[in-house]
Amino acid sequence: MALLKSFVDVSPDSHFPIQNLPYGVFKPESNSTPRPGVAIGDLVLDLSVISEAGLLDGPILKNADCFLQPNLNKFLAMGRPAWKEARSTLQRLLSSNEPTLRDNDVLRRKSFCEMNKVEMVLPMVIGDYTDFFASMHHAKNCGLMFRGPQNAINPNWFRLPIAYHGRASSIVISGTDIIRPRGQSHPQGDSAPYFGPSKKLDFELEMAAVVGPGNELGKPIDVNNAADHIFGLVLMNDWSARDIQAWEYVPLGPFLGKSFGTTVSPWIVTLDALEPFGCQAPKQYPPPLPYLAEKESVNYDISLEVQLKPSGKDDSSVITKSNFQNLYWTITQQLAHHTVNGCNLRPGDLLGTGTISGPEPDSYGCLLELTWNGQKPLSLNGTSQTFLQDGDQLTFSGVCKGDGYNVGFGTCTGKIVPSLP
């Protein structure tokens, strides 16, 4: 079968060919109302225009107002049948041999915006944000640094996908500056804690699942149906202040060391677009309890990369390369575990994977691991770097390489700015 092509010009290395069609929410101008769109090449297709023009003519979406909203929550709540219908309608509308939009100059001008001219906003209202801890390499490295080799990984880790509740209010869209947090830290032994700007500011390379319909309180989602509750994935930077975190986290977990900001990429790549890149997840031993045992255990082959542009420099350096496949617990296991006690998920909830570290030192997902808690500085174009400095800019990217096309996530960026005086 010939490769599906769009009448929109898409360069071969673009993250956003017709095979992808990720969803975001954008403002054409800074004073316009946010509306949903899909990315195609260097353009954004305005779904409010397409919807009002009556072009979403399938049985589910024909009379729906889910794209006349300032966020995707209503569309997320509709579930996989609606998502599949939207995808197939949009792929048809955008394909090179479909005249409806291609040959209608007026409509085409109204429907497309240049991506570099629009402002992306958070694509959904996030009721609750949960962060997992699903890479074994990350768990092991943290354990080695803080507890030593005897019991680097706590015994519960291999039995359940460990997670904590994160802060929803401080999730920001890619491109938002991150203000260096201030807080309490503790140098060593019996000395008194001190207060000030974090001296160990770090990033965490993560991805996050966006929840679809979700479940009622008291009604768990079966692990084998969990994929129907995941709309898609984004890149996520779980910025972390290691000094604040180390002092506060016993016994109730991370709090202010994380809650000052979490950055997500603007485009949600759907599980449907990721399907060709599905692959077998790692074998789990000990075997999981029945409620976590999946008929098919799927990871995705998503190449991940982090670039650091140090303050005052013109050039970025790639500081790590990892892959979504490095996760031990799958996102469907994470979601099923989350609900097994009856906890309700709502459309738009965000489930972070945890730091995605690989087995090799050049695939570690945060500076804590890459510099071994600051003991082994990175060498970047001759300068040496441990934790993040003011002015440093980080850029995550993620991409699946298909045969003749990519399905990519674009980028997730943020720059560190100084603490307020």
Add this chain to the structure above:
Amino acid sequence: MALLKSFVDVSPDSHFPIQNLPYGVFKPESNSTPRPGVAIGDLVLDLSVISEAGLLDGPILKNADCFLQPNLNKFLAMGRPAWKEARSTLQRLLSSNEPTLRDNDVLRRKSFCEMNKVEMVLPMVIGDYTDFFASMHHAKNCGLMFRGPQNAINPNWFRLPIAYHGRASSIVISGTDIIRPRGQSHPQGDSAPYFGPSKKLDFELEMAAVVGPGNELGKPIDVNNAADHIFGLVLMNDWSARDIQAWEYVPLGPFLGKSFGTTVSPWIVTLDALEPFGCQAPKQYPPPLPYLAEKESVNYDISLEVQLKPSGKDDSSVITKSNFQNLYWTITQQLAHHTVNGCNLRPGDLLGTGTISGPEPDSYGCLLELTWNGQKPLSLNGTSQTFLQDGDQLTFSGVCKGDGYNVGFGTCTGKIVPSLP
């Protein structure tokens, strides 16, 4: 000065005299739109009616639509000047010598509902819910049970108000049944974990602060202004599955052991109504860092009580009596700490105090402490009880005793129902 009195009949032991006027959201009938109200005696005053009748005639509220909403978030965002104006207008309208409402039969009939006929709903949309750990007695007892007497309280506890992010989606209104959660637990040593309904289901006696205007990301709230960001307090039961919690909580804190349900009382008692019951908070040693040092450190004298009605019995037993004064960290310190890293609070956010245990065994705030992890069963009318059984019903109450009147919180109740098959 003579005691302020309402034309509404209020019995002397009511929690809701004209001195209180707590805010809630209710439905007059099960199919009506939720609207804000205040409690007065056995009645609820419908603020949507009062607002539409033009009776909120102060400069701030005259043209506001904050009471024509299905929740209090808009009113919460308006801040203390609006709250003060509403309180003084409503106290005047309800007072025995003010004819406006008292002598207008038609309006009075439209404005009041009988409290026992309305349905209370969650008074606000809760963006984020945080739970603190602010009673020293609770921290010490948990430490004694799980870590022994050497280091019962972790050194960070006396330096900062420890907290974790809780689950916002599963917060429910008083009266909602709580389904016993299922999950993984771990018996001992090297044995394998098992799955099933929790065998150590517990309550936690807490109160929670409802956040007002809040702050922008990156702009902390000074501890001496923190009270302006707290609208009022509710009773809260942070239901906890101790067996699930014990197995999952290292190293990222409580997750499924808590997220199956949290119950709040329907009436938010304002800080203005609590003002006469303010008292000096405990002296803190070591002295807190400057960002936590308050000019005035205020607790409230709120008597708290928990009643347990065991499954199949007709009578309740009081199983603990505590007081809000048992908190070591004040709610203003909690709020200031929460924002010191730049984390943004939004109107309607909920800040739980943590379990409010007193120093004596009959003032402990949960069954974990009251039964010393199940080792010392409670004796209730001849039956013996450790953790919660299906059918058990718990009722919290809280009240401030004034000179000739109470300012009370009503009750916060919930009944345990069996896990789904």
